Amino acid sequence: MTQALLREIIDYANRANPYPLYEELRKTPVSHDGTGPYVVSTYYEIHSLLHDPRISSDSRNLKATGDDPLGESADDEGAALPPSFLKLDPPDHDRLRRMTNRPFGPPHTPHRVHDMRDELHGLVDGLIDGIATSGDLDRVDLVDQFAYPFPVTVICRLLGVPHEDEPRFHVWAETLAASLDPDPDADPAQRGKGTTDARMELGMYLAGLIEERRKNPGDDMLSQLATADGPDGAMTTMEALSTSALLLIAGHETTVNLITNGMLTLLRHPDVLQRLREEPGLSVPIVEELLRYEPPVQLLPQRTTLSDIEVAGVAIPKGASLWLVLASGNRDPKRFENPDRFDPDRKDIQHLGLGSGIHSCFGAPLARQEAQLALSELARRLVNPRLLEDPPPYRQNAVLRGPRHLPIACDGVLPKAA
Amino acid sequence: MTGERTRDGSLEQLKREGRIVVVGASLAGLRAAETMRDKGFTGSLTMIGDEPYEPYDRPPLSKQVLLGNAVADHTALPRRRAIDADWRLGVPATGLDMAARTVRLGNGDEVEYDRLLIATGVRARPWPNPEEAELEGVFVLRTRDDGEGLQRALAAGPRRVLVIGAGFTGSEIASACRERGLNVTVAERGEAPLVGALGAVIGRVAAEMHREHDVDLRTGVMVTALEGDPAGRVRAAHLSDGSSVEADVVVVSLGAQRNTEWLAGSGLGAGPRGIACDAGCRAFDVRGIVTDDIFVAGDVARSPHALFGYQFLSLEHWGNAVAQADTAAHNMLSESADRRPHLWVPAFWSSQFGVNIKSVGVPPMGTEIIVTQGSLSERRFAAVYGYQGRVIAAVTFDNCRWLPFYEHQIESTAPFPPPYSTVDRRPEGNKPVPADFPDPSVPTHGPTITLSGYSPADRKMTFTPGR
Incomplete structure (x- = not known):
């Protein structure tokens, strides 16, 4: 029964609206069937497991892999690199994350994200100008023309990838993203090879760049990762490599989905879109509510128990695979009033959209800023935007869930702010 | 009806x-x-x-204001x-x-x-000798005016600051002084900072933090007298071990x-x-x-x-x-x-010497302690206090994201020592040790949490500066 429900959640046919399935899932807060994972779907249980030191993120603690409904597609980083801190436990996780945070956020670099604001604004302006000059306002794909290119460029700037190399980055990112999102009709062998090649090329490129920055450091993050001299010493080249690959991949797809889910939701709630147009500051609560209502990461499929534990009356043995269905916890009526209502005026909004605990989203401040800027500028400049397909076509991926295309039409594009 | x-x-x-x-x-x-x-x-x-x-x-x-990063008003x-x-x-x-x-x-x-x-x-508990307490340069820290006055005194660049009492407030003041590059001596009656609130196992970690940041930490001593100059400014303090400390700012941090x-x-x-x-x-x-x-x-x-x-x-x-x-x-x-009962699980935080300290439960009830995650020597850890076979409290140094778990352990009277394994368990986490709280009848700076017994009429808590 559970397994059947899981298959339905994975089933592409239900991608556009998995929420009724989650509602069904929540009737059993911890569900398990045969050899599959233990699936946790209610808010308080997920929240407490995210802070539970008996839970590991390191797949080496997983006992014999049972029946994984996600199959191999869950492996998003590739075996060629050592695990990034996303897939490590303390103390290694803490050390690498601390070192990565040093050039990124407070207390050592409190201004990095804030200082990117003008640059982000410029990128948003440019992409919307591009929509205006594309000539065809009757069919605009907000994914390909906006939500996709924006975050890749931002990551390039953050890491310090030279501008002339950015186009190569876009190609690699697209190939790797496609590997996360297998097209069921494509030839798996072909696809596999393309992915491996892209990973290899990206790895080689980053390794070269890291070496170069060691010799001639700038004030970008890659330089600072490569030349770190804080209390934790320096990162090895492999560590710097897997960390920058993590920032690229984890920071990219999720932000694309946040922005796309955001525009989709706003177009379905024209009253909110109109309010945002008049009041750009509303983008802050809108993005928080989006992280609850349509989180870019629907579930965390990589946790493992280090001990026998009990959750909501269910005994989970050591070494079991856990799925934490964040998107379901976000719609738990025991936690949120009217959970299926999109309501940016919600006062009580401690969502699970960015996770919680030690693995909570590293790039959250940047992702929030990107999404807030993107949504408020799109709302302000697109004249009378409307959805051409509802629901739009979705990507395969059930974990990093979002539309593959978001076709809209609009009557015009207002000029960028002076 | x-x-x-x-x-x-x-x-x-x-x-x-x-x-x-x-x-x-x-x-x-x-x-x-x-x-x-x-x-x-x-x-x-x-x-x-x-x-x-x-x-x-x-x-x-006791934090941003003393550093001059925020204005008291x-x-x-x-x-x-x-x-x-x-x-x-x-x-x-x-x-x-x-x-x-x-x-x-x-x-x-x-x-x-x-x-x-x-x-x-x-x-704030005042310095027990009223004349000495009146000396210019002697402070307590509780109110906005206290904070503003102390901040100004620190900004004037005193040659040495003496902090009397190494509870949380005293330790935070010492930390702020060091961050401002000021010489600071801390006099503590107990064997280590924070012993009243967290016990000596954790207190010894705190003592290392003080010493590593070049605080002149003196434990097991009391300040017996403050000495002023003819102009009525504090100039020195005399300690119970016969030594004296020359200081032009003295902060009395003896609890409340x-x-x-x-x-x-x-x-x-x-x-x-x-x-x-x-x-x-x-x-x-x-x-x-x-x-x-x-x-x-x-x-x-x-x-x-x-x-x-x-x-x-x-x-x-x-x-x-x-x-x-x-x-x-x-x-x-x-x-x-x-009506509802007040069932809040005690919790507090402190930030000192660049370390975030957080606690839940009632540590002084604990008789034993075990480091369940990380390591005392790295000063990044989570430790759990046990009392009669159950988890009664927990403390973290730079590890606060795990605290909700331990809070739930306390609420559900989970067994102690914890029977489960955790991420980042080290050899020191295999066995509980005595938590080593001081004898509660010995007056100290006053623990943050006061367990005051069943009867409102039992012992009084008064500070005695000793001989």
């Missing part, structure tokens, strides 16, 4: 046109007032505070909503007439109430005293250890009978906690003030069946 029989309309009348007086215009008082208005109280609300300022936040005073508490109150600031309450339901003020005024909330908090003197003779169950109240925040009178119109919240309250053997706990914690104020306000405007 039981509803009509039990609800005689008096509560509705109270909510509509009652008179509520809040004595104590700080965190607890403000949050309670806001909750009352939220609950639809439209009667008159009087806020009485002895300080001339609107409610402000105290934690920054920019610490006003954010308001959750308008409370439309009659503010009587800069005037202390001096007496209570329970029969006439009036609060007497320092300026002779009397204020009548239908419901009274007492949130008068604590004040409860502001209950104004209730002497009123008939309320108030004394040096606070005001006893029930789990619903209703004050006891001296006969041990619970009052129905007087409520207590914040640092000045002592209330029984079901999780900790119904001991009366008095907690000087920011979070406790907020939670208890909310419960008190709710109960003040509720029928008895709708």
